[in-house]
Amino acid sequence: MTATHPLTMEIQLVMLPVTDVDRAKEFYTRIGFHADHDASPFPDMRYVQLTPPGSACSIAIGRNITSAAPGSVEGMLVVVQDVQAAYEMLLSAGVEATPVKDEGWGLFTYFADPDGNRWAVQQLPVG
Structure with missing residues (x-):
């Protein structure tokens, strides 16, 4: 049977590996992410979901939720209306x-979380 509608896929969650869940949660909430969920469904697991303001995609940090090395994520990108305000x-x-730097395809500032996971903040070009 063939689908009558094109398949849609939404990225809703990205895992970020961290060493200290409480430190990372404090960091992300300090920069405006909303702490949506914090649970330990199993004794050796902790799952914390955080969402940037206005975003349909969240991040998850925790204990035993990914085998990736803490600090190994590069290129996470959020888009803002005013990158200078985000920088400040x-x-x-x-x-x-x-x-803030003009990269030609937008204005950017960059930062990293306490573990070294690296983020880009972009203001899209006008026009």
Whole structure:
């Protein structure tokens, strides 16, 4: 049987490997992520889901939720309306972020979480 509608796929969750779940949760909530869920469904597991404001995709941090090495994620990207305001918010939250730079396909600032997972913050070009 053939589908009458094209298959849709939504990225809803990305795992970020961290060493200290409480430290990472504090970091992400400090920069505005909402803590949606924090549970230990099994004695050796902890699962914390956090969502950036306005995002349909969340991140998950925890204990025994991924075998990836802490700090190994590169290229996580969030898009904002005002990258300068995002940069200033990061700095005021005590996060080291790069000065805003025009990369030609948008304005960017970059930062990393306490484990070294690296993020890009982009303001899309106008027009």
